[in-house]
Amino acid sequence: MRIGLIGTGRIGTFHAGVLSRHPEVGALVVTDADPGRAAKVAELTGATAAPSVDGLFAGGLDAVVIASATSSHAGLIARAARAGLPAFCEKPIALDLPGTLGALRAVEEAGTQLQLGFMRRFDAGYRAARAVVHSGRIGRLHTVRAITSDPAPPPAAYLPLSGGLYRDCLVHDFDILRWVTGREVTEVYATGSDGGPGMFREAGDVGTAAALLTLDDGTLATATATRCNGAGYDVRMELAGERDQIAVGLADRTPITSTEPLGPPPPDKPWPGFLERFAPAYEAELDAFVRLARGELANPCDGHEALRALRVAEACELSRRERRPVRLDEVPSAL
Numbered sequence: 001m002r003i004g005l006i007g008t009g010r011i012g013t014f015h016a017g018v019l020s021r022h023p024e025v026g027a028l029v030v031t032d033a034d035p036g037r038a039a040k041v042a043e044l045t046g047a048t049a050a051p052s053v054d055g056l057f058a059g060g061l062d063a064v065v066i067a068s069a070t071s072s073h074a075g076l077i078a079r080a081a082r083a084g085l086p087a088f089c090e091k092p093i094a095l096d097l098p099g100t101l102g103a104l105r106a107v108e109e110a111g112t113q114l115q116l117g118f119m120r121r122f123d124a125g126y127r128a129a130r131a132v133v134h135s136g137r138i139g140r141l142h143t144v145r146a147i148t149s150d151p152a153p154p155p156a157a158y159l160p161l162s163g164g165l166y167r168d169c170l171v172h173d174f175d176i177l178r179w180v181t182g183r184e185v186t187e188v189y190a191t192g193s194d195g196g197p198g199m200f201r202e203a204g205d206v207g208t209a210a211a212l213l214t215l216d217d218g219t220l221a222t223a224t225a226t227r228c229n230g231a232g233y234d235v236r237m238e239l240a241g242e243r244d245q246i247a248v249g250l251a252d253r254t255p256i257t258s259t260e261p262l263g264p265p266p267p268d269k270p271w272p273g274f275l276e277r278f279a280p281a282y283e284a285e286l287d288a289f290v291r292l293a294r295g296e297l298a299n300p301c302d303g304h305e306a307l308r309a310l311r312v313a314e315a316c317e318l319s320r321r322e323r324r325p326v327r328l329d330e331v332p333s334a335l
Contacts, residue, residue: 001025001293004061006053006076007068008032008041011090011282014275015067018286020045025290031056033068053079061085063293065286070161074099077114077303078106086113088289091171093306095163097332100310104303113299115289116306120176120235122284125248129239130180138241141181144221145238146173149229151255151272153196159203165192165225166209166313166320173223174213175309176237183215184308189325190316196228211316231255232270233277253277307333 003025005016012032019025028047032038035051042049050056057064057079064080066073066089074094080087087107093100093116107114120126133141148169154162162168178184192206200207208226215221232255237248255270271277291297311331319326 001062001290002027002029002060003063003065003290003293004028004050004056004059005030005047005065005067006032006056006072007066007090008034008038009067010275012067013041013044014279014282015065015286016041016045016047018283019065019290020047022287022290024294029056029059029061057083063087063289065289066090070095070163074103077103081106081110081112081114084110084112086115086289086293088115088117088286090117091175091306092163092167092310093303095167097307097310097314100303100307104307107303113292114303115285115292115299116301116303117285118172118175118179118301118305118309119278119281119285120172121179121301122281122288123248123278124280126176126180126237129237129246129248130182132246133180133239133241134182137244138239138246139243141217141219141239141241143238143240144177144181144219145236145240146177146221146223147234147236147249148173148223148225149231149234149255150225150227151229151231151233153199153207153227156197156199156203159199159205162205163313164205164317165207165227166190166211166316167310169227170209170211170223170225170316171309171313173225173237174312175305177213177215177221177223178305178308180237180239181215181219181221183217183219185213185221185312185315185328186216187214187325187327188212188312188315188319190319191323192320200227206320209316209320211319213312229255231257232267233273234271235274235277 190211192209
């Protein structure tokens, strides 16, 4: 296969390494808004650097991987669809519902495939949790607690372009909550704090957020996130049922210290970031995309899954602004 990769920043560089090693990828073509950066990644991975997106699409591709700036995602998804190419895109499709729906419409009209990069669906812990919940082993699920904590804030220039903490960060929790439980969110009540560095207030964003989510079977879930967790990168989920409870992400690298006299010791090497924590999951999702593009696998996470997670994030933003519970049916699902 000949795959084109658009975007060679941190995650794009990681994807280039994975794709260059994949046995079914015979040729990899990369491009970036910074041609010098694309050239360096091409040299490191044995790929070919295209001078522009136009040049990349002119190269006779079998599939496209989109890891560029968020603002370019919807347009590139539509372009891949018009070219008849299956596409993998890092989340989000767009930062708003009209952009998301427009890109999805382009894919549907072209009859192509779009896989979204919600990598937690490919993490061994989350996959095991889904199997346990669906097996009924823990009994009726009544409570879920999801945590996403970044070790340090992103650059200040990133915040106004990110879509905010709910759309940029907690959207992963909203997606994996739906996937693990098999249920839909019906109502949210969300709040946030702009304490900490002043750049959050300047961007109209929050550095810490919490949401109470009600699922369609009455299960209650909390989802919290922060940009300022100095202990390390912490992503976990706890699921409590009437017979048992289980935890995802609780291991010897989880950046948390017990105060109990007989508790486990502090982590020796806490997770420093998302690439280290989820490296195997990122590799697995790209392998799934290659198999999808070859017609060997059904789509494990299509664009409509991203739309459903985005609608939860939009409801949370509305709840935070208006300081009230928001039902999901208040958020449009179509134009």
